[in-house]
Amino acid sequence: MSQSHRSYSKLTLDKDLEKIAKVELATQFMSRRLVGLGVAVAFLALALVFASFFVGGLPGSVIIIAAAVVGAYMALNIGANDVANNVGPAVGSNAMSMGVALIIAAVFESSGALIAGGDVVGTISKGIIDPNNFADSSIFVWAMMAALISSALWVNLATWIGAPVSTTHSVVGGVMGAGIAAAGLATVNWPTMASIAASWVISPLIGGVIAAIFLALIKTLIIYQDDKIAAARRWVPVLIAIMAGAFATYLALKGIKKVIKIDIQTALIIGAVVAVIAWAVLRPVIAIQAKGLANRNQSLRKLFAIPLVCSAALLSFAHGANDVANAVGPLAAIVHTAGVGEIASKVAIPLWVMVIGAFGISFGLLLFGPKLIRMVGQQITKLNPMRAYCVALSAAITVIVASWLGLPVSSTHIAVGAVFGVGFFREWYTGNSKRRRRYVNKQKSLSGTSQPVVNYSELRRRKLVRRSHFMTIIAAWVVTVPAAALLSASVFLILSSIMG
Incomplete structure (x- = not known):
């Protein structure tokens, strides 16, 4: 029978069929990637048509339409890169799926941009160059x-290599480089640039320290207690109330500042009131959720899932309201200057510009966002709902502290710094905590086993933060402003030589 089977088998044909199957699989994989690129190109074409409808036939319409396409390209890249910081921790901790995260982020980013994005923006991105130094409006x-071109290209490159970078810093570098190439070094406000450079260090450090502090509190008050569920009933309402108060303050300061101006004292009062109300409401809710849960860490994760979903939505809304206007600042400057013929430090943002920005971010997130979401949420260090809670809370508190101190900070650097802080704290705590060691030894004695539960020398050797990602991201942060500046200066010289 076996000889008959061998006589009918065609080894060459089988190999050829296997190769064809592999080619088909590769083709399907490539076609899925090409679909995203095709949709992105279609969106750029729609942006061109959309802009033509509003400015066609007006002075400077050709330049404005071209800038609108570049602005749409920039918005796609913001969605692909910057938004990952808002939902990455929640996805990495399995508090919500990738599909749910993409939908929530797309809806709330667009809502934040259109509802609270404001109608006025600084054209020179945080005052880093003096528009009066430009001899001619066309040069500006x-x-x-x-x-705009250079910052979009840089963010696109960062997304391709898997590095979450600050789009605001990319725009800052682009404006600075073009300003220097067009009007010289004297046009740059160097003290402002120094404060922005300081934020490269300040933002991730503050975010990491705050996240580590709250993770230490959770470990001390809940995780390494004999009765975890009783501890959770006592402390989880307090922790979530702190998160609610922090996000209320954060939204009051950043999320709706273009709708209504609120000072930091009023925002803190609002946050305190929200925190008290949240604590009163959540105490019985958490008590009900905790009933019947097993006394183990996996049970605690259920209590943090819904707050993480809410935090992802609120962070996305605030990001859309606060950062999109900065990103479309150069586009708004082009629309005003090309149409009116004068340079202004602040201009009104046409609604159609905000629409392109809002929908561009949503499309960029849906088409290309999963890569950076996985990077932030899963590949830097392992997150669970408690650690992701610390990251989300740190993002809100750091912005509040920075506003109080008057420091310019990057939401990207804060969120990723918080992920690093959680990971590095876990490395230290796992290998050095006496509380953890006593808890583990107690569990060993209760279980009656004579085998060592933990090899502490091995724990000290383990690295819970992937160093390759750490170095890649830090390098991208350091070179973002100078790289965008050099690229922008080169693009300006090319454009001016072609058009001059």
Whole structure:
């Protein structure tokens, strides 16, 4: 029978069929990637048509339409890179799926941009260059066009290599480089640039320290208690109330500042009131959720899932309201200067510009966002709902502290710094905590086993933060402003030589 089977088998044909199957699989994989690129190109074409409908036939319409396409490209890259920080921890901790995260982030980013994004933006991105130094309005237009192109290209490159970077810093670098190429070094406000450079260090450090502090509290008050569920009933309402108060303050300061101006004292009062109300409401809710849960860490994760979903939505809304206007600043500057013929430090943002920005972010997130979401949420260090809670809370508190101190900070650097802080704290705590060691030894004695439960020398050797990702991200942060500046200066010289 076996000889008959061998006589009918065609080894060459089988190999060929296997190769064809592999080619088909590869083709399907590539086609899925090409679909995303095709949709992105279609969106750029729609942005061109959309802009033509509003400015066609007006002075400077050709330049404005071209800038609108570049602005749409920039918005796609913001969605692909920057938004990952808001939902990455929740996805990495399995508090919600990738699909749910993409939908929530897309809806709330767009809502934040359109509802609370404001109608006025600084054209020179946080005052880093003096528009009065430009001899001609056309030079200013090409400088802003170069800044827009270079910042979009840099964020696209960062997304491709898997590095979450600050889009605001990319725009800052682009504006600075084009300004220097167009009007010289004297046009740059160097003290402002120094404060922005300081934020490269300040943002992730504050975010990491705050996240580590709250993770230490959770471990001390809940995780390494004999009765975890009783401890959770006592402390989880307090922790979630702190989160609710922090996010209420954060939204009051950043999320709706273009709708209504609220000072930090009023925002803190609002946050305190919200925190007290949340604590009163959540105490019985958490008590009900905790009934019947087993006395183990996996049970605690259920109590943090819903707050993480809410935090992802609120962070996305605040990001859309606060950062999109900065990103479309150069586009708004081009629209105003090309149409009116004068340079202004602040201009009104046309609604159609905000629509392109809002929908561009949503499309970029849906098409290309999962790569950076996985990076932030899963690949830097392992997150569970408690650790992700610390990251989300740190993002809100750090922005509040920075506003109080008057420091310019990056939401990207804060969130990723908080992930690093959680990971590095886990490394230290796992190998050095006496509380953890006593708890583990007690569990060993209760179980009656004579085998060592933990090899502490091995724990000290283990690295819970992937160093390769750490170095890649830090390097990308350091070079973002100078790289965007050099690229912008080069683009400006090319544009001015072609158009001059």
